[in-house]
Amino acid sequence: MSTSKKISKKDIGKILSQWSQEFTVLVPSKEGNVSKMARWDGKDTRFMDSHRNTVHPVKANFFPPMEEMFSFQKNKEGYHIEPAPPDEHKLLIFAIRPCDANALAILDMAFKDGYEDPYYLSRRKDTVLIGLGCTNPYDSCFCTSMGGSPSDSTNVDIMLTDIGNEFLIEEISEAGKELVAKTEDLQEAKKADEAKAKKVKETSYDKVTRKIDTRDIDKKLLACFENKDYWEKVSAKCISCGICTFLCPTCYCFDINDDSFKKRGARFRSWDSCAFPVYTRMPMENPRGEKWRRVRQKVCHKFEFFPMNFGSIACVGCGRCIRLCPVNWDITQTIESVPEIT
Amino acid sequence: MKNSEIEQRLRQEAKALLEQGKVDCIIGYETGSLKFTTTPLITRNKDDVERLIVSPFIVNNLSVYLTEIKGKVGIIAKGCDSRSIVNLIQDNKIAREDVVIMGIPCPGLIDLNKIELSLGKDRDELDNVTRDNDRVVITIDGKEKDFPITEVLFDNCLECEFPTPREYDVLLGEPCAPVKSEVSKKTSIKELEAMPRGERWNYWKEEFSRCIRCYACRNVCPACFCQRCFVEESEPQWVSPTPKWQDNLMFQVTRNIHVAGRCTDCGECERACPMNIPLRSLTKKMYDIVDEQFHYKAGTDKNASPLLTAYEAAEVEDFIR
Amino acid sequence: MTVTDMSQGKRFFASENVYLPHIAIIEKVIDETPGVKTFHFNFKDEKLRKEFSFKSGQFAEYSVLGVGEAPFCISSSPSRSDHLEFATQQVGKVTNALHRLGVGAEIGFRGPYGNGFPLDFLQGKNLVFVGGGIGLAPLRSLIWNAIDNRDKYENIDIIYGARSPDDLCFKYDLDTWDKDKTINIISTIDREDKSWSGRVGFVPKVLEEVAPSASNAVAIVCGPPVMIRFTFPVLIKLGFTPEQMITTLEKKMTCGIGKCGRCNIGNLYVCRDGPVFTYAQIKNFVSSEY
Numbered sequence: 001m002s003t004s005k006k007i008s009k010k011d012i013g014k015i016l017s018q019w020s021q022e023f024t025v026l027v028p029s030k031e032g033n034v035s036k037m038a039r040w041d042g043k044d045t046r047f048m049d050s051h052r053n054t055v056h057p058v059k060a061n062f063f064p065p066m067e068e069m070f071s072f073q074k075n076k077e078g079y080h081i082e083p084a085p086p087d088e089h090k091l092l093i094f095a096i097r098p099c100d101a102n103a104l105a106i107l108d109m110a111f112k113d114g115y116e117d118p119y120y121l122s123r124r125k126d127t128v129l130i131g132l133g134c135t136n137p138y139d140s141c142f143c144t145s146m147g148g149s150p151s152d153s154t155n156v157d158i159m160l161t162d163i164g165n166e167f168l169i170e171e172i173s174e175a176g177k178e179l180v181a182k183t184e185d186l187q188e189a190k191k192a193d194e195a196k197a198k199k200v201k202e203t204s205y206d207k208v209t210r211k212i213d214t215r216d217i218d219k220k221l222l223a224c225f226e227n228k229d230y231w232e233k234v235s236a237k238c239i240s241c242g243i244c245t246f247l248c249p250t251c252y253c254f255d256i257n258d259d260s261f262k263k264r265g266a267r268f269r270s271w272d273s274c275a276f277p278v279y280t281r282m283p284m285e286n287p288r289g290e291k292w293r294r295v296r297q298k299v300c301h302k303f304e305f306f307p308m309n310f311g312s313i314a315c316v317g318c319g320r321c322i323r324l325c326p327v328n329w330d331i332t333q334t335i336e337s338v339p340e341i342t
Numbered sequence: 343m344k345n346s347e348i349e350q351r352l353r354q355e356a357k358a359l360l361e362q363g364k365v366d367c368i369i370g371y372e373t374g375s376l377k378f379t380t381t382p383l384i385t386r387n388k389d390d391v392e393r394l395i396v397s398p399f400i401v402n403n404l405s406v407y408l409t410e411i412k413g414k415v416g417i418i419a420k421g422c423d424s425r426s427i428v429n430l431i432q433d434n435k436i437a438r439e440d441v442v443i444m445g446i447p448c449p450g451l452i453d454l455n456k457i458e459l460s461l462g463k464d465r466d467e468l469d470n471v472t473r474d475n476d477r478v479v480i481t482i483d484g485k486e487k488d489f490p491i492t493e494v495l496f497d498n499c500l501e502c503e504f505p506t507p508r509e510y511d512v513l514l515g516e517p518c519a520p521v522k523s524e525v526s527k528k529t530s531i532k533e534l535e536a537m538p539r540g541e542r543w544n545y546w547k548e549e550f551s552r553c554i555r556c557y558a559c560r561n562v563c564p565a566c567f568c569q570r571c572f573v574e575e576s577e578p579q580w581v582s583p584t585p586k587w588q589d590n591l592m593f594q595v596t597r598n599i600h601v602a603g604r605c606t607d608c609g610e611c612e613r614a615c616p617m618n619i620p621l622r623s624l625t626k627k628m629y630d631i632v633d634e635q636f637h638y639k640a641g642t643d644k645n646a647s648p649l650l651t652a653y654e655a656a657e658v659e660d661f662i663r
Numbered sequence: 664m665t666v667t668d669m670s671q672g673k674r675f676f677a678s679e680n681v682y683l684p685h686i687a688i689i690e691k692v693i694d695e696t697p698g699v700k701t702f703h704f705n706f707k708d709e710k711l712r713k714e715f716s717f718k719s720g721q722f723a724e725y726s727v728l729g730v731g732e733a734p735f736c737i738s739s740s741p742s743r744s745d746h747l748e749f750a751t752q753q754v755g756k757v758t759n760a761l762h763r764l765g766v767g768a769e770i771g772f773r774g775p776y777g778n779g780f781p782l783d784f785l786q787g788k789n790l791v792f793v794g795g796g797i798g799l800a801p802l803r804s805l806i807w808n809a810i811d812n813r814d815k816y817e818n819i820d821i822i823y824g825a826r827s828p829d830d831l832c833f834k835y836d837l838d839t840w841d842k843d844k845t846i847n848i849i850s851t852i853d854r855e856d857k858s859w860s861g862r863v864g865f866v867p868k869v870l871e872e873v874a875p876s877a878s879n880a881v882a883i884v885c886g887p888p889v890m891i892r893f894t895f896p897v898l899i900k901l902g903f904t905p906e907q908m909i910t911t912l913e914k915k916m917t918c919g920i921g922k923c924g925r926c927n928i929g930n931l932y933v934c935r936d937g938p939v940f941t942y943a944q945i946k947n948f949v950s951s952e953y
Contacts, residue, residue: 032552033459033618052464055616065554066584069682072728078707078769079686079728114935115920118680139376139466225947237382239406242556243616253924256682256917257583260729267682267732268584271554272923278574280925282915283754285888291410297927305930326562326614327402328374328381576756 005169005180006189012167013045014185016094023092023128026061028054037061037093047095051136051162053318057249058093058100059107062123065246066270069119069256074263086122095132095160098152099143099318103249104129105155109310110252119269128175131156132167135204140319142210142332148316150204161197168197212332214303214313216341221304223341228292234334235295237327242273244321244329245298250314253279274298299334343515345396348446351514352418355444356391359416365442366413369404370394377466378454382407394418396514398452398473401496403608405430405564414440420448422498422608424507425641426564429604432641432648435567445510447518450491450499452478453613457494461487497525497622498609509644529620531627546591552617553590555583559611559621560597565604565640572596594624602628603649606641681920684726684771685711689764690746695832696825699797700762701738701750704770717741718782719804720911720939723774724919725749726757727764733757734916734934737775738800740807750800750832776919777938780805780883780909789818791875793894795866795886796825799832801911801938802885806840813845820875824851824866824886828859849873867893870901877902884910895942905943912938912945 007015019025020042028047029038036056068084108124111117134141134150143149153159157176160167168189171177180186224230245251255272259265272279274297280288288294306314315331322330352370359365372383372393380399383390384407396418404417405426419427424445430436452473454465457480461468470481478494480487492500499505499521506517526532534542557573560566572580573593580596581589598605605625612622632638638649691703706712717737726732733755739748753762764770790809794802802821809816821840825831831850840848851862851869862869866886875882882903884894891910898908914926914933921935928945931937936944 032549034552034616066586070680074728079771081683081686081728081771083680083683110922113921115681115922116679117922118682136467138464222947236384237407239558239561241558241561241614242554243558243614246554246556247616252922254918255583255923256732258726258729258731259582259584259586265729267728268582269682270584272917272925273556274924276557280915282913283752287914300929301924301927305927308930323376324616326558326610328376328379330375330381333375577759579756 004171004189004194005186006163006166006193007169007186008166009048010165011185012048013043015183016040016045017042018183018185019092019094019179022090024089025092025094027094037096040094051134052138053097053100053134053320055247055320055324057247057318057320058096058104059249059252061091061093062104062127063107063111063120063252063254063271066268067119069267069269071264071266073265084119086118089123091123091127092130093127094130096129096156097134097318098131098148098150098154098156099141099146099316100249101129101131101155102146102148102152102316103318106250106306106310106312106314106316107252109312113310128158128179129156131159131172133159133161133201133204135162135200135207137204137208138319138323140210140322141208141317142212142319143317144205144208145210145212145214145332146313146315146317149201150208151201161200163193163196163200166193168193210319210332212335214335217313217335217338218304218307220338220341221300224339225296225300227339230337230339231292231296234337235292238275238291238295238329239327240275240277240291240294241326242271242275243324243326244331245273245275246271247320247324249316249318249320250302255279274301295334299331302331303335348396348515349394352396352444352446353391353394355512355514356394356416357388359442360386360388360391364414365416367411368394368416369407369411370418370444371396371400371402371404377468378471379465384411396446398450398471398478399454400446401451401610401613403562403564403610406562406610408441408564409435409567414442416442416444418444418446419507419510420446421502421505421507422448422606423564424509425504425606425639426608428509428641428644429565429606429648430567431644432646433567433604433651438644443507443510443512445507445513447506447513447515448499448502449473449505449518450495450502450521452494453496453499455613456496457489460489460493491521492523495521496609496613497527497530498607498612498626500525501607501626503639504642508642529623531623531630534623547587549619550590550594551587553585553587553594553619554617555585555590555593556616558614558616559594562610562614563597563601563605564608565601565606566597568600572600594621598624598628601625603632603636603638604640605629605632681773682918684724684728684732684773686769687747687772689766689768689770692765695750695797695834696830698753699750699832700753701748701833702761702764702770703739703746703748704772705746706772707769715747717747717775718779719808720779720801721775721777722801722916722919722934722938723749723772723776724916725751725761726771726773727760728769728771730760731757732771732773732917733761734776734919736801736804736911736938738803740804740811742808742811750797752797773919776934778936780911780939782808785809785881786815787879788816789876789878789880790816790820791880791882792819792821792823793866793870793882793884793886793898794821794823795890796830797832798886798890799823800885802883803833803836805883806836810840810843810846817879819846820873821846821848822851822866822870822873822875823848824853824864824869824890826853828852828856865893866890867897870894871897874901877904877907880907882908884908888913895946898942905946906941908942910940910942910945912940914938 025040026037035054111120157173159170302314371380374381500523686707693701722736735749916934917923921932926933
């Protein structure tokens with residue numbers, strides 16, 4: 001580790017103001033009591049009082065619930081198509097949690113693979129992620145089973161660790177290094193600060209008590225793909241709503257629909273979910289009309305198919321799907337109960 | 343009767359139903375995977391009934407599963423749930439003889455969201471939450487805090503008319519009286535009706551701007567039993583699948599009309615909403631309209647015709663001008 | 664397995680927007696059967712008209728702007744390139760809107776997408792086409808391609824069926840192929856019909872009766888899912904290996920480029936990894952989700 005820096009919590013507003021000169025700064029915010037990353041108002045730093053992750057995953061800032069893809073109008077010469085203007089804001093996301101940062105790395109792969117997705121990637125371009133380690137994970141969190149941890153800094157540019165009245169600052173990427181170098185009001189961290197941070201990280205790690213074993217999970221899922229009894233059992237209480245997928249930081253399914261009025265209109269993209277029967281419904285038949293098939297798809301996509309295509313499980317253990325589920329359907333229980341290969 | 347005693351009777355009852363072949367399946371509640379949480383238990387295995395529980399956190403309206411489960415079902419039902427079951431019988435979605443209702447008088451459920459809001463702590467940070475008659479005692483960081491139930495029960499529980507199931511095969515526990523407390527907060531109907539029209543429009547615009555169309559409100563609702571929901575129709579397309587606030591509002595308003603006379607004010611739509619939209623302010627208003635205009639209370643008479651499918655010549659039609 | 668480490672500092676730049684449709688103009692509309700039409704079209708942009716290329720078996724997303732978008736294969740052959748064709752059944756919002764369009768109307772076009780038929784693999788082989796209903800559309804592109812390059816292929820057998828004589832698509836092609844001595848074509852309908860003197864029976868059954876040899880052959884199958892499901896076992900019985908069986912699948916494909924998620928069969932996306940697959944690729948999932 002290079003020599004690290006630190007900042008007093010009461011000075012957070014100062015550095016955010018500096019960064020606002022260059023970036024659009026997003027911080028954990030509340031809208032109608034639902035937390036999400038939103039534009040910093042330039043003053044309020046009370047968001048630092050909340051120690052926990054947002055309801056909306058950070059994906060919503062790059063892949064919003066809905067967005068216009070292009071507009072069109074018809075005149076004498078025919079149709080004219082006007083693409084939605086690219087998002088030119090350089091985003092800085094402050095206090096992104098390690099799981100959500102890891103999830104962005106997963107989305108990056110999906111949206112970059114094959115045909116590049118211009119809407120997601122233009123927003124994602126040049127973003128800076130300032131990670132904040134979790135000191136108080138939810139009882140639904142299981143990041144440590146998914147290769148992450150409350151202090152995982154793999155996919156952030158700068159990592160902050162709460163050491164009491166201050167944050168320890170670690171430069172992770174080149175972009176992070178550059179940003180720290182030009183940021184004023186930072187102090188040199190002392191050995192004792194680093195030791196304190198190390199202790200905080202260890203304690204936080206142990207606070208994640210929900211554990212699952214994902215060894216050979218892809219093989220086990222392949223083996224039980226046709227095990228209808230198993231899938232019917234684990235899907236019985238699912239109500240096929242979209243909460244777990246919409247608010248999953250790695251789910252990226254979408255739908256495309258047009259709206260028009262007279263000779264003008266626009267095409268929109270919006271979140272879609274494999275939990276909905278209509279998602280795969282074709283006029284003559286529906287390959288996933290039954291609930292167990294949809295639950296199987298959700299689980300297998302994350303733990304079998306995505307790993308086959310990208311070499312990584314599409315789950316970061318943020319626990320949103322568990323804590324937001326109206327019927328407490330728990331993916332960790334499902335993964336733990338996948339039959340062993342006989 | 344204590345919850346633990348009700349639980350014992352419930353388990354015996356459920357086990358007997360399965361053993362005697364009177365039902366193929368039991369739907370009840372078991373301990374959930376998160377603190378205080380309960381989760382639906384749907385089982386055909388008699389050994390599983392030992393996991394059945396009763397607590398102030400049995401939030402789900404289990405009747406939502408009745409239309410998808412094959413065979414005869416033994417189901418645990420609170421007051422509101424039993425009314426939903428009666429609705430399904432009225433609408434011919436299920437047959438009375440195919441369901442064994444194990445009724446539980448419900449003194450009201452604890453709304454963990456309210457506790458979280460007032461304490462600024464999440465549910466998993468609380469040590470303990472217990473109901474003691476008209477009070478709820480919350481232990482946090484080793485210290486006890488006392489709340490009157492009017493502050494921590496769900497709004498719909500505070501305004502519940504029939505906490506004790508009226509339709510049941512067996513009633514577990516003694517009937518309990520309604521809490522009958524008026525809800526007063528920003529999202530209450532009274533407050534909303536007091537708002538100037540423009541302000542109220544803006545209020546709903548803001549609320550429905552958050553909607554992500556996860557359809558949890560619809561899918562937890564036992565009254566929303568349509569095989570194919572109008573929002574999924576494309577010819578004609580009633581609302582856009584894109585979650586614009588206007589379409590979100592239209593979806594919810596239309597859904598509300600569809601469940602008029604079926605909504606039992608179980609509160610599940612609002613509880614399930616991950617975007618914290620005060621949906622009950624709409625459904626309860628409709629519930630009241632149905633009551634005032636038609637003198638009809640959903641799910642209180644299994645032999646009655648469903649409100650929206652019956653018509654009497656004497657009905658007032660002064661809305662047609 | 665863990666979350667993959669993405670190298671930091673990697674920044675993206677998206678230069679082209681694959682979701683923007685090109686405008687194309689309908690040049691001809693053919694009524695194939697009640698409810699099925701073929702559309703001939705060409706790009707509005709002169710440059711694109713010249714430069715556009717595709718492979719038999721590829722598909723595209725067609726839109727009626729303001730109504731929506733839907734995927735159909737390009738049913739014409741790249742070997743006949745003065746215009747493009749697609750055929751569609753009237754089954755939903757977008758297809759209803761398309762069916763209302765006439766000559767001169769503008770539509771949106773994104774594509775071509777998907778892999779197309781493996782022409783290199785097919786060269787020098789006996790081709791056995793098995794089609795049902797509108798499933799002939801993608802096969803037709805390849806059949807014409809093969810006819811226009813007849814010396815590159817050995818025998819060509821076509822077994823094609825529909826519910827009734829009225830439901831047979833591309834009758835003008837069937838007639839032409841029937842007269843072509845280098846092709847063996849058998850048409851069948853599901854049930855007896857007064858106006859029909861040909862073969863009667865479901866496609867898989869007729870295939871079993873005709874029993875084309877599996878030797879140096881590749882079977883190319885396309886039709887309704889239920890037909891495809893029953894055709895594979897027959898082909899296996901006839902000695903075809905999973906690698907010798909090719910199909911082109913239809914799923915709900917919204918984006919066409921492997922992102923929106925719904926068209927997967929296991930880890931494969933029909934739109935991106937298909938729509939043309941060998942049976943070997945999908946056999947683990949066929950019984951279940953196709």
